[in-house]
Amino acid sequence: xxxxxxxxxxxxxxxxxxxxxxxxxxxxxxxxxxxxxxxxxxxxxxxxxxxxxxxxxxxxxxxxxxxxxxxxxxxxxxxxxxxxxxxxxxxxxxxxxxxxxxxxxxxxxxxxxxxxxxxxxxxxxxxxxxxxxxxxxx
Amino acid sequence: xxxxxxxxxxxxxxxxxxxxxxxxxxxxxxxxxxxxxxxxxxxxxxxxxxxxxxxxxxxxxxxxxxxxxxxxxxxxxxxxxxxxxxxxxxxxxxxxxxxxxxxxxxxxxxxxxxxxxxxxxxxxxxxxxxxxxxxxxx
Numbered sequence: 001x002x003x004x005x006x007x008x009x010x011x012x013x014x015x016x017x018x019x020x021x022x023x024x025x026x027x028x029x030x031x032x033x034x035x036x037x038x039x040x041x042x043x044x045x046x047x048x049x050x051x052x053x054x055x056x057x058x059x060x061x062x063x064x065x066x067x068x069x070x071x072x073x074x075x076x077x078x079x080x081x082x083x084x085x086x087x088x089x090x091x092x093x094x095x096x097x098x099x100x101x102x103x104x105x106x107x108x109x110x111x112x113x114x115x116x117x118x119x120x121x122x123x124x125x126x127x128x129x130x131x132x133x134x135x136x137x138x
Numbered sequence: 139x140x141x142x143x144x145x146x147x148x149x150x151x152x153x154x155x156x157x158x159x160x161x162x163x164x165x166x167x168x169x170x171x172x173x174x175x176x177x178x179x180x181x182x183x184x185x186x187x188x189x190x191x192x193x194x195x196x197x198x199x200x201x202x203x204x205x206x207x208x209x210x211x212x213x214x215x216x217x218x219x220x221x222x223x224x225x226x227x228x229x230x231x232x233x234x235x236x237x238x239x240x241x242x243x244x245x246x247x248x249x250x251x252x253x254x255x256x257x258x259x260x261x262x263x264x265x266x267x268x269x270x271x272x273x274x275x276x
Contacts, residue, residue: 001216003180005187007195007208015184021176023161025188032196038159040192041256042141043185046153049143050163051178057145058170070145078139078256085259118179118216121223125263 010034041086044123045074048089051119055112056093056105063104068138069096076127086127096136109133148172179224182261183212186227189257193250194231194243201242206276207234214265224265231271238273247271 005015011027012034025040027033038046049072060067070093077088095105113120113131120129143153149165150172163178165171176184187210198205208231215226233243251258251269258267 001180001183001214003183003187003212003214005184005191005210005212007191011192011196013188013191015188017176017180017184019166019173019177019180021162021180023176023181023184024159025184025192027192028157033192035157038155038161039157040185040187040189041260042139042155042157042159043181043188044257044260045139045141046143046155046161046163047178047181047185049141049178050151050153050181053143053145053151054149054163054165054171054178058149072143074141074143076139076141082253083259084256086256115220118222118224119182121221122179122182122264123260125265126260127263 012036041076041078044086045076045089048091048119048123049074052091052112052117055116056095056108059108059111060095060104063108065097065100065104067095067097067100069094069136086123089123089127089129091129091131093131093133094136095133096138098138100135100137102135105133105135150174179214179216182224183214183227186257186261187212187229190229190250190255193254194233194246197246197249198233198242201246203238203242204236205233205238206236207232207274224261227261227265227267229267229269231269232274233271234274234276236276238275240273243271243273
């Protein structure tokens, strides 16, 4: 897997992936950036949510659960001193649907966290990752 | 730091960060995705390049080096078996400019890798991260 990033100006960078997509990254105005795009550290949290969210949506659909929504909230705590690595990451899943089985939701999340999610498996070497879920029955 | 991701349909998710930006993530068509956005795992590589690229551009500008370009190429190797975590990540920096000091470039990269880059410090618990640089004098 390959990617490249290019400096545009200020602290703005454009990242391009092998699959043909591009995103803008920028720093906070307080440190001289222009806030024209996500912080690189935010990409880790968004990537974690996306990776695990895809697992959960996919597993529940395979189980023929009538899922209408999957939202993932991710909170990251960083160390106070440089390099300010992530120390704790908390994930909350909110799964909506009709007659959703709680057991199926729990099992899908556990499978993602323990078996399938590459991002979680890469981040957990340094950060402690915890998770919880809520089911919204519609 | 907080972020949220929401399922759109298929395996497409939209991630939103606390700083007000959004990105689309999607899976490969081979696994049922639509390839409408980056893979979540690609975000880790792009985030690593952006994080360190910002450090390098910023440090070199503070040193009054006449930098005209900073590009960062990132290659990631993943394990073959689930959860397919990143095992090795290789970063190549290409710094362009006039009368650029190689020592300054080397120092800036070392400072980013060893001291400042949060993403590197978070990823290196699991993945082995190596780096090299090229200077293009214009």
